[in-house]
């Protein structure tokens with residue numbers, strides 16, 4: 001081997017070594033970053049993204065039915081409870097606004113209507129399915145529904161049990 005080839009060999013081996021060192025240190029750095037910051041970030045975004053992706057289409061809102069709630073007007077009670085059936089007339093519920101469908105029922109007398117609302121009647125669940133509703137609440141709700149259907153509820157039913165400040169609202 002002459003001098004030139006020996007120099008060449010030394011230089012190329014040195015270069016090779018340099019490349020190897022660069023490569024290995026680069027690899028180690030890469031593994032380090034993947035193992036720490038990146039993976040933590042990646043997994044947290046994934047969790048959020050996955051939660052979003054698998055989110056159910058509908059959401060169930062549950063209300064604690066044991067907690068007392070503020071006094072609602074007949075319109076509010078009907079709007080949150082009774083409307084579920086009496087709005088569209090499902091299960092044969094007399095529709096709000098239909099004079100004809102309510103006529104025979106009103107003909108039984110308001111006390112019978114109240115009793116049926118309290119205890120339930122055929123497909124009509126007791127208290128519209130909301131046990132928090134007291135009899136005064138039911139009276140206000142019935143008054144609102146029959147009022148909307150063209151009947152005059154018994155005097156006082158629209159506002160019975162309401163705080164006196166709210167007693168002025170006649171039709172709701």
Ligand code: HEC
Pocket residue numbers: 077078081082083084085086090091092093094105108112113114116117121122123124125127128129133138141142
């Ligand atoms: C789950 C459905 C449903 C809900 C909610 C509901 N009702 Fe009814 N209601 C019915 C059905 C069905 C009938 C008709 C029953 C029958 O005569 O077959 C009815 C009938 C009635 C009647 C007439 C009873 C009679 O003697 O003819 C009154 C009064 C009444 N509901 C009041 C209410 C009030 C007040 C609410 C809200 C607090 C309410 N309902 C909520 C289904 C419901």
